[in-house]
Amino acid sequence: MKVPISWLKDFVEIDIDEHQLSDKLVNCGFEIEGIIYLKDRIQNVITAKITKIQPHPQADKLNICTVFDGEKDLTIISAAPNIKEGDIVPVALDNAVLADGKKINAAEFRGILSHGMMCSGAELDISEEEFQGAGIDGVLILPKDTPLGEDINKIIGNDDIILDIAITTNRQDCNSILGIAREVAVVTGKKLKMPDLSYKEIDQDINDILKVENENFKLCSRYMAKAAIDVKIEKSPAIIQKRLKAVGIRPINNLVDVTNYVLIEIGQPLHAFDYKLLKGGKIVVREALDGEKITALDGKEYTLTSKNLAICDEEKPVAIAGIMGGEYFSINQDTSSIVVESANFARDSVRHTSKQLNIRSESSQRFEKGIDFLSQEVGLNRALHLLDKYGWAKVMKGVIDSKQREIEKQTIQTTFDAINKVLGINVSKEIIVDILNSLEFVLQVKDHELTVEVPSYRIDIEGVNDLAEEVIRIYGYSNILPSMLENARMTQGGKNTEQKRMDKIKSILISHGVYEIVNYSFISPKSFEMLNLNKQNPLRDAIKISNPLGLDMSVMRTNLVYSMIKTLVSNITRGNKTLRLFEVAKAYIPKSLPLNELPQEKSILCLGFVGENEDLYSIKGVVEDILATMNISCEYIRADIEYLHPNRAADIVANGKTIGYLGEVHPKTLENFDIDKRIYIAEISVDYILENALDFKPFKAISRYQNMERDLAVIMDIDTPVKEALDLIQTNGGDILESCEVFDVYQGEQVPKGKKSVAFKLSFRHFERTLKEEEVNAVINNILTAFKTINAELR
């Protein structure tokens, strides 16, 4: 909210500068978003006297003017018809900035250099009311006694300083000059001067000419109206115009300006309509009929529904409640009698209607934030005071005040200790009383007890915590001294077992040279096509965001593989060609669609490898290492997955349950991503691993005796999985087989067609004694005999 300091001074004395004032406001809860100096809008425009005017030799309409700035002569080329020698005028010099932001530079006009430009009132954003002569269409002629070479801002009184204050949503009572002044008074120790609300009334009574029927107290808790006759429509005086412009509102005419002025000053939106256009001498506050139409002040026609509150006459809507008046009923040059409305409309109703119809106004913004019950009366009287003061209208006596009930005064019963218990420091009784009094709370103190009557505009105050906040924000947060949970009980903190297991998995991945990535949780629905998923694949059942930022971020991902491939691809195209990446994140699996309960959020580990030295076995090695460290035994079973190479994909199966897969990405999928590198992918259920991991196995004694190693080179059918041979070695290895691994697989010239040579390294060891050759030989023979069942033999 923009607050001109000069306006604040109407209600509170300010004897500190704008920076000190800002600091004080920050310390009591108002963030200052900026300090605006009005003079910064107009830069490098000075006063100068025209000493000579000659016609431009090359242009009929241009004159060459010599102007004197008090020190030197300048040349200004001008087409203005209203200037004469001896006039004092505003001159925008080279690099000047005008009120609308336009920059002026020295420039040549048909061969003659002009040092700048003479300015009109409009270019300085001042009206006739603000400065005599500013209203004419031409250069602003300044009074004869204007000093030369002076900054124009000084001459036209453009010197206000404006604080741009962020008002938190609980302090709607500060969305006005008066509200901020009230806070300033408290933090500077000055007295608040209330605005003048007095005015004369004539004998005619509004109740004789107008009836108000409020059909909806829920959406309109109070509807006040006063009437005035003999209305004069004219321009507002300088002070109103200046102030409205300072807060960003364009002055229009005195009546419109007064409603806007009171809106900013008191925080109460008002609305004025032409009385004689109201049919039936009455105002009805009601829900609109479905399909009812109104053309608003912005010239657009809106179609209302029964969810919109309307202010109507006997026949049709006069205004969209709290948002905008109807064009037909608006103040115009022929208006002679007016009704001024000051109402309190429910914030959610205004918000809903404003959203539905897509109109916003100063008024709707106030109502959406919520206004208090008392400001209707203050706002209405303030407007009438201004109408009366400037002689713009005669106010009729009587008032229409339609409300369901009087506002109840809120009181809070508490103790001084209770306030200090929230703060943790000991603020004295006297200070607490002083602070709350200064904030217009009405107190009754009895020993340690305190009864607090809350000012009606402070609807944010509900209990002792709120009072504690009021005390400390005025007393000062610098008085809060640290005490590290001195009165709290100790707790058992730290990570739980699953969290520690997750950390271990990640550290294993890191030691394998894998980098962690973090991707968006929402992806494009096109991802399913990119992955060539079957139409029936349940992964397509993704949760849709109803208001996404775009199609690319519109569905919650059901796996991590699409994001992983995309990340690999974007890295490859940027020249990062050798990469190992992993992500641990949620996949969002709906129980049913559309969603009627929270979905399952499944934790998944996704790996993605690319690079010259990577193959299926390198990614499988890392997966095996994780599973082995977690003591989960798994089988790898050939899998059929749409986006994986048909012959290079495996399901990871633990205890009969598929917990993930790994494989090489299908060339067709890679084509979709426009990439020709081989990419290796794995996805594993983190939930399964964390739940089923074993942190350590029972201790196993180590044999003290020497082992014996044997290498076996075996010729077997190319299609027989090596796993079958390994299983036979295991089952026939007896107690003495310690370990067995494959160290070479060969197919080619040295072995017959359709065969492969596999080399195994076997290690034998006895627990209690040194092994004998014969014992090992016997086992080897058993293994070789068993190999016959799979058509494998020693090479």
Add this chain to the structure above:
Amino acid sequence: MHEQIKKISLAVMEKLKDADSLNLINDIRVKFLGKNGEVTALFKNLKSCPPDQRPKIGQLINDLRNQVELAIKEHENKVAEREKNKKLAQETLDITLSKKTRKVGALHPLNQVIEEISQIFIGLGFAVKDGPEIELDYYNFEALNIPADHPSRDEQDTFYINDNILLRTQTSAVQVRIMEKEAPPLRIICPGKVYRPDDDASHSPIFHQIEGLVIDKNITLCDLKALLDNFARSYFSSQTKTRLRPSYFPFTEPSVEVDLSCAICNGKGCSLCKGTGWIELLGAGIVNPRVLEYAGIDSKEYSGLAFGMGVERAAMIKYGIPDIRLFYENDYRFLKQYR
């Protein structure tokens, strides 16, 4: 006999002088001490001596043998040492070269920051908690004292799935879920992903927050101040200070914004802190008694404190990262900087 002993002794010394390899030394050993060696021969000749002199001469031959053995051994050690050094001298490598080996990877910088901050609070007895990212309106708003018509809902745009289900906008959503399940005393932090429809250099539609919550009897603003001071000093530097400013959040009362003294300029004013010397990093406050009541905790008996911070912002400040989108591009050259 004496003559002979002396002669052999000299001969050994003489031969050893020229023996510059282990093989030559071994030859000498065989020549004198071997089965048919000269010293061995002396023992064989002993029986030709008169019996009364035999013990004495025997003793002399023994001494000779010991002396020869020692001399050979010493020389042998010397030569062996020389040969080892020679071998080492030949084994030169250019230590400026490296072999291509697999280098370690790294956690994503955001998760490194989460881990670092988590450890600061774990040290103070905090447990690490988690909650759903697709959340009920109730936990994200209503139970945090943000009813449907609350004006602060407008300020905080939200991704909705439907009227009742949304993507959580704040990790505060975990607060009530945990309080419903666990009894005080509670000290928890909840790191996690949150979502809001903003997308520019300082806003990402998905970002991370860390929420902190302490519930017990007698929790005050002074406890909050101490916890945040400790965090600021641990995460940034021992010089970092905190400043509390009054603010407003529906779920805390009193509410504060927490500024940290700028880590770059130590409060003198720089471009990071826009000349103010302070950086806004956290929102915090005393848990609104209404929130405790929503969670079924007696607000007469218990009080609490809560704080929340943006992880991206904490990381950007600490590492000087200018654009939030870098975190989600996952460019290897970016990730590699945070090993």
